[in-house]
Amino acid sequence: MERSAPFVRWLGIAALILMGAGSYIGLFVVRADAEMGEVQRLMYVHVPAAWTAFIAFFVVFIASVLYLVQRDPRADRVAASAAEVGVVFISLTLATGMLWGKPTWGVWWTWDPRLTTTALLLAIFIGYLAVRGFADDPEQRARWSSIVGILGFIQVPIVYLSVVWWRTLHQPPSSPRSVASEILWTWMLNFAAFLLVFIYLTARRARIAKLEGELETTLAYD
């Protein structure tokens, strides 16, 4: 079997180094939060993971549109791979958010607009992956899941808006605290690391999808 492109391998190594640096700085270099203490360090995973997840679903949207316009199987493989990796990052976002919420807010879950929208985003993309799992024909699978990917992306802003209205009609939104610069650049470093991890995993997953497709075709002709 041919090896993956050297570019992808270097990408993986770079992602690993950045992850190590970002985790070290987030855990040991940045001072603990004055009000919330050590638990605030979870934000160095939580915030970059959330940003990466949203980028992943934007990639799914763009690749889905590309597939429907050009009918290029490569676009479908990129969409499918980005969706799988995006589901991992969105789950990480929710998990770290809940771990942070319990000591900070005293509850695992609250019906905060961003929390609720993130959970619904996860549900939308689990639906996307389920469509892929339950369609047999590769062309139909690509076409149907592209439609789900596009509609899912359109749903997110209107879901967010409706949930904000739903909550703010009952309670005032929590005021955003100003963020110190050392926190911001630790976020940025971790964001860069997560983005590289996302690109690396998506590239690897897309390659596996390509090989699976070739295997399917070979078996179909035998």
Place this chain on the structure above:
Amino acid sequence: MSMPGRVAAIVWKDLLIEIRTKASFHSMLAFSALVLFVFSFAIGPDTPLLQRIAAGLLWVAIVFTGLLSLSRTYQSEEAAGGLEGLRMSPGDPRAIYLGKLAGNVLLLLGLEVVLFPAAAVLFQIELWPHALPLAGIAVLGTLAFSISGTFYAALTLHLRAREIMLPLLLIPALVPPLLGAVNATQLVLDGNPFGEADLWVRLLIAYDVVFFVACTWLFPLAVEE
């Protein structure tokens, strides 16, 4: 045949089947009444509590009943390749979507004409003073449900496990109109003292427009062979 003519033909065909067999309407009606009963049993005979959450119970009953009828939307076409016949008939395949959408809206509105008064009796709510705004909210909410529902029903038609795939895709998509319809209904029932219901009605209108355009535009891609 013109586009409106093709849409009307599909609506008429489905209505005629429904009128002659009465397959969907009566069972939907019975089912939705049962859902309201189940809620009352689950929550308890606490009338003030039921009144406070009546709008939510009512719309959840509509969503559940609507899900049942959606899965039958394309049933009459499935036998003997009827959908292929419709799709291959000359003209825009969007007529199929628009016709099925109109049929679903009519069926659900017919159901709501009975369900709203039934809920009013069960939960002891005053409907008549608010009949006009409630009817408007019911139409907007039913449109929203049917726009997304008719589309996803077509999309999941040939999936394995489609009975579970339709709600799995549809329910997250229905969160904005569900919030809009429930809140608008509850505010109107409470007399809408601060005019907040208008906000939710605007949300329903925005959802209806955005998803009507998106679903109509994407429909030919969903049913192409």
